[in-house]
Amino acid sequence: xxxxxxxxxxxxxxxxxxxxxxxxxxxxxxxxxxxxxxxxxxxxxxxxxxxxxxxxxxxxxxxxxxxxxxxxxxxxxxxxxxxxxxxxxxxxxxxxxxxxxxxxxxxxxxxxxxxxxxxxxxxxxxxxxxxxxxxxxxxxxxxxxxxxxxxxxxxxxxxxxxxxxxxxxxxxxxxxxxxxxxxxxxxxxxxxxxxxxxxxxxxxxxxxxxxxxxxxxxxxxxxxxxxxxxxxxxxxxxxxxxxxxxxxxxxxxxxxxxxxxxxxxxxxxxxxxxxxxxxxxxxxxxxxxxxxxxxxxxxxx
Amino acid sequence: xxxxxxxxxxxxxxxxxxxxxxxxxxxxxxxxxxxxxxxxxxxxxxxxxxxxxxxxxxxxxxxxxxxxxxxxxxxxxxxxxxxxxxxxxxxxxxxxxxxxxxxxxxxxxxxxxxxxxxxxxxxxxxxxxxxxxxxxxxxxxxxxxxxxxxxxxxxxxxxxxxxxxxxxxxxxxxxxxxxxxxxxxxxxxxxxxxxxxxxxxxxxxxxxxxxxxxxxxxxxxxxxxxxxxxxxxxxxxxxxxxxxxxxxxxxxxxxxxxxxxxxxxxxxxxxxxxxxxxxxxxxxxxxxxxxxxxxxxxxxxxxxxxxxxxxxxxxxxxxxxxxxxxxxxxxxxxxxxxxxxxxxxxxxxxxxxxxxxxxxxxxxxxxxxxxxxxxxxxxxxxxxxxxxxxxxxxxxxxxxx
Numbered sequence: 001x002x003x004x005x006x007x008x009x010x011x012x013x014x015x016x017x018x019x020x021x022x023x024x025x026x027x028x029x030x031x032x033x034x035x036x037x038x039x040x041x042x043x044x045x046x047x048x049x050x051x052x053x054x055x056x057x058x059x060x061x062x063x064x065x066x067x068x069x070x071x072x073x074x075x076x077x078x079x080x081x082x083x084x085x086x087x088x089x090x091x092x093x094x095x096x097x098x099x100x101x102x103x104x105x106x107x108x109x110x111x112x113x114x115x116x117x118x119x120x121x122x123x124x125x126x127x128x129x130x131x132x133x134x135x136x137x138x139x140x141x142x143x144x145x146x147x148x149x150x151x152x153x154x155x156x157x158x159x160x161x162x163x164x165x166x167x168x169x170x171x172x173x174x175x176x177x178x179x180x181x182x183x184x185x186x187x188x189x190x191x192x193x194x195x196x197x198x199x200x201x202x203x204x205x206x207x208x209x210x211x212x213x214x215x216x217x218x219x220x221x222x223x224x225x226x227x228x229x230x231x232x233x234x235x236x237x238x239x240x241x242x243x244x245x246x247x248x249x250x251x252x253x254x255x256x257x258x259x260x261x262x263x264x265x266x267x268x269x270x271x272x273x274x275x276x277x278x279x280x281x282x283x284x285x286x287x288x289x290x291x292x293x294x295x296x297x298x299x300x301x
Numbered sequence: 302x303x304x305x306x307x308x309x310x311x312x313x314x315x316x317x318x319x320x321x322x323x324x325x326x327x328x329x330x331x332x333x334x335x336x337x338x339x340x341x342x343x344x345x346x347x348x349x350x351x352x353x354x355x356x357x358x359x360x361x362x363x364x365x366x367x368x369x370x371x372x373x374x375x376x377x378x379x380x381x382x383x384x385x386x387x388x389x390x391x392x393x394x395x396x397x398x399x400x401x402x403x404x405x406x407x408x409x410x411x412x413x414x415x416x417x418x419x420x421x422x423x424x425x426x427x428x429x430x431x432x433x434x435x436x437x438x439x440x441x442x443x444x445x446x447x448x449x450x451x452x453x454x455x456x457x458x459x460x461x462x463x464x465x466x467x468x469x470x471x472x473x474x475x476x477x478x479x480x481x482x483x484x485x486x487x488x489x490x491x492x493x494x495x496x497x498x499x500x501x502x503x504x505x506x507x508x509x510x511x512x513x514x515x516x517x518x519x520x521x522x523x524x525x526x527x528x529x530x531x532x533x534x535x536x537x538x539x540x541x542x543x544x545x546x547x548x549x550x551x552x553x554x555x556x557x558x559x560x561x562x563x564x565x566x567x568x569x570x571x572x573x574x575x576x577x578x579x580x581x582x583x584x585x586x587x588x589x590x591x592x593x594x595x596x597x598x599x600x601x602x603x604x605x606x607x608x609x610x611x612x613x614x615x616x617x618x619x620x621x622x623x624x625x626x627x628x629x630x631x632x633x634x635x636x637x638x639x640x641x642x643x644x645x646x647x648x649x650x651x652x653x654x655x656x657x658x659x660x661x662x663x664x665x666x667x668x669x670x671x672x673x674x675x676x677x678x679x680x681x682x683x684x685x686x687x688x689x690x691x692x693x694x695x696x697x698x699x700x701x702x
Contacts, residue, residue, distance in 0.1 A: 011345060011352055031345060031355040038344040039337070046365060075613055076481020088494040095501070110502045146480070146613070185612040193363035194334060197341075200365045241604055281634070 007037045007064070021059030022215045023052070024208055032199035033060075042157055042178035044193060047201035049183055050245020057138035057179035066177065070138045071123035073145035082149070083162060085120045094118070114166035128160055128172035135176040143182040150192055157195055204246060206233050216250045220257035227264045228253045230298035232276070235286070241279045252276045264299060266292045312347075313339050316357075319378050323361060326370050330361050350379070477518035478614055478644075489515030521614040521644060522553040526602060528621035529586065530560045530593035536651045540620055541582070543684055545575050555610045559598035560588035565606065595625045595664055596632035603638050614644040619672070622652045625664030632664055636671035648672040649683075 008014040014037065015030035025033065033056065036043035045053040061068035071082060091113050098109055121129060127137040142150065156162065157178065161171040180196060182188055204212065206229050213225040220228070232249045244252075252275045261268050269291050277283045286294075320335045337360045345352040354375055362371035485493060496512035525544050529537045548554045548570040555567045569581035583589070599619075611617070617639065625632060640646050648668065669675065677683040 011349075027351060028355045031352050032359045035341050035344055035356055035359060039340060041337075044363075078482055086495060086498070088498060091498055106502065113498065113502060143612070148482070184609050186609070190329070190363065194331065196363070197359040198363040199359055200368065239604070281638075 008034060010034065017063050018056070018059055021063040023055060023059040024204075024211045024215065025056075026204070026208060029056075029199060029201065032197055036179075036197045037177060039197070040175055042180055042196040044180045044182070044188075044196035044198050045201055046182050046184060046198070048203070048243060048245055050247035051201045051203060052246055053179075053181040053201050054138065054140055057136055057181075060177060060179070061136040064136065064177070066134050066136045067132050068138060069123050069127040069135045069176070070140060072140050073142050073149070075144060075146055077145045077149050079152070081122055082124050083122050084125045084164060085122065086114070087118045087120055091118050110166075116167065119164070119167065124156060125162060125170065127176045128156075128162065129170055130173040134174040137176040137178045139178065139180045141183055142180050142188060143184060143186040147189070150189055154192055154195065157192075203236055203243070206230065209233070209246065209249060212246060213250065213253050217253040217257065220253045221262050223263050224256060224261055225253060227295075227298040227301075228256065230301045231264060231269075231294050234294050234297060235276070240277070240282045240285075242277070242282060244276045248276050248278075264295045266295050269295055312342065316342070319357070319374070320361065322374055322378055323371065326374055328362060328367050328370060334361050353379070478521050479516040480519050482517040483514040484517050486513055486515035489513035491515070520551065520553070521616055522555065522610065522612070523547065523551060523618065524555045524557070524610050524615050524643070525618040525620065526557050526559060526599070528560070528593055528595070529558050529589055530591055530624075532593070532622050532624045533651065540649075541579065542575065545570050545578055549573055555606075557602060557606070558582070558586050559593070559595075559602075560586075560591045561594050561598075562588055563598045563601045563605075564588075593621070593625055595621060595623070595668075596630050596635050599635040599639055600631060603635060603642070607639065607642050611643050616645045616647065617643040618647050618649060620649045622650055623648075623665035623668055624652075633667040633671070636668050640671040640673075645674070646672050647674040647676065649676050651677070 008017045011027065011031050011034045014034035015025055015027065018025045018030065018033065032043060035041070043056075045056065047053055057070075058068060060066070094113055095109070098112065103109055123137070126132075127135045139153070142153075160175045161169055163169045203209075209229045209232070210225060213220065213229065217225070228249065232244055232252070236243050252272060255272050255275045256264075256268060259268055259272070270287050273283050273287055273291065277286060316338050317335055320330045320338070323330045338357050341356045341360050342353065345356045347353060354372075357375065358368065358371050362368055483489075483491070483493070485496065491514050493512040493514040496514075497510075500510060500512060525547070527537065527540055527544060544556050548556055548567070555565070556570050558564050558566055564586045566582045566585055569585055570578050572578035572581060619639075650665075
């Protein structure tokens with residue numbers, strides 16, 4: 001297992017590990033991640049869009065030196081696209097070839113057809129198959145999948161093995177590190193929650209958001225970053241349809257830096273508000289007077 | 302933190318006490334979670350109170366809305382986890398859980414009382430009752446007919462009771478939409494290659510028959526938003542009965558009530574006994590028979606709930622008379638957004654019973670352009686009509702009334 005590193009020994013080491021992957025975690029999140037790694041439990045993360053839930057899995061895969069397997073969930077996700085499928089075209093071809101060669105033995109034919117060669121591994125099977133070493137499995141936006149899939153997942157998370165009727169059982173040599181995320185477009189069932197370590201990822205406070213900007217948008221000047229953070233933090237206090245997440249802050253700061261801004265000014269803010277706010281109602285409400293007031297506050301801070 | 306730092310022997314016990322406390326506060330903490338919590342404490346520094354806090358929370362409070370209760374319980378319990386203190390605390394927290402259910406007669410009581418009253422009435426008037434029986438039997442059919450037409454508003458107690466029973470018998474046959482899952486179907490439009498291959502191998506590798514499959518169908522979520530302001534008067538309780546029936550027979554149903562504010566009563570309605578359910582609802586809802594701010598209530602729904610319950614093609618049932626205290630302020634925008642975030646928006650209006658009803662109130666005029674279907678909801682017949690609409694497949698084009 002080249003490049004693969006040991007799991008961190010404590011909460012501080014875990015936070016340091018995440019920091020090496022440019023992820024600035026607060027202590028609560030660091031504790032939850034540490035527990036998930038130490039207890040070998042799936043980590044179930046909920047929170048607003050854009051607070052960095054998915055990013056955790058990516059950073060863990062990078063810093064632990066494990067391969068990342070990602071399963072993006074959607075309504076109607078079925079086993080053929082989540083677990084495995086057979087390559088039917090090649091199988092049919094194989095049957096033709098066998099017939100041409102005069103093969104008559106049913107048993108041998110079946111064995112030849114349902115062979116590992118013709119198996120298409122989908123993310124869940126990839127994550128537990130021993131080839132390629134231990135994985136980090138990211139099950140993204142589980143709330144988009146439907147209830148039957150959740151029930152199946154429950155079984156998989158308990159045993160870490162999959163039975164393929166035609167082939168046999170595949171078992172994970174080492175269970176993958178699992179990160180499950182949800183945006184709460186549907187409530188995930190309690191049964192699944194209990195098997196996981198739960199953490200609600202909140203918006204960061206000003207100091208942490210500034211630290212994030214320093215890593216993720218280093219091209220922006222210190223003063224600009226400080227004012228951007230003050231502006232966004234103020235924006236989160238009012239009742240918007242969609243509160244901007246950290247991802248939006250990073251994008252916005254990068255956009256302003258791209259426009260050669262060294263500090264906030266009303267014009268640039270008005271023109272780039274679409275990077276930060278994603279609904280017309282919100283933009284209409286903030287643009288102009290409100291934005292000007294926040295800019296003044298941010299510059300004074 | 303002194304108690305935790307003391308030898309580890311007492312720690313599991315304290316975690317168990319703490320779990321009992323959480324259960325009393327209304328968190329469903331199972332024995333598995335207690336074991337997990339004890340295991341989790343092995344991996345954190347017991348000297349750091351905040352780490353212990355987060356570790357226990359990530360195992361024992363698995364929903365964001367449980368965190369407030371958990372945090373309160375944690376700060377109380379781990380300050381001094383003595384048994385006596387814990388007991389006192391439990392008593393205190395008992396109040397925390399009971400708060401939404403003020404002391405009142407048990408749900409079954411009223412029905413029991415009603416049943417008893419009926420029995421005693423029969424006993425006193427048994428002789429004339431017997432004579433009337435034959436005639437009653439003849440009248441029975443038309444009686445039911447009358448009940449179906451009668452306004453909820455014009456009904457007396459006895460009629461309301463009968464209406465309730467009729468509503469309880471209403472079943473919502475399930476409207477369905479195609480899902481992306483498949484089931485085997487001989488006449489299905491798509492070939493099932495996996496099954497075809499298996500079959501052909503049974504026959505020695507010759508493709509004999511192509512197996513086919515069809516999309517599975519399932520019911521979309523139903524979200525009901527019901528107005529309980531003063532102008533809805535008598536309709537609201539009846540409609541609540543209807544919603545309880547629907548919620549208990551159909552999966553993926555969410556019910557919200559609104560007057561001047563919005564309350565989610567889905568969990569309360571899940572109680573099978575209607576009276577127990579309504580007692581919980583009554584305790585949850587602070588604004589019975591007050592004014593209505595429809596625009597604000599729908600706006601709140603759009604912000605807080607729409608993205609959580611309107612996924613996967615939901616049908617929204619909006620039950621209101623459209624009489625708005627704010628004279629339609631912000632209503633059109635809120636309705637527009639609601640309309641665009643669901644698959645089908647049906648407005649039930651009890652005012653529609655008056656012939657020659659004209660949408661004069663500004664609220665009604667603001668809402669009308671944004672609904673797919675506009676229906677009456679003032680008697681059982683109209684509810685039956687609604688059941689038919691909900692079970693019919695959705696039309697391809699949207700028809701605004």
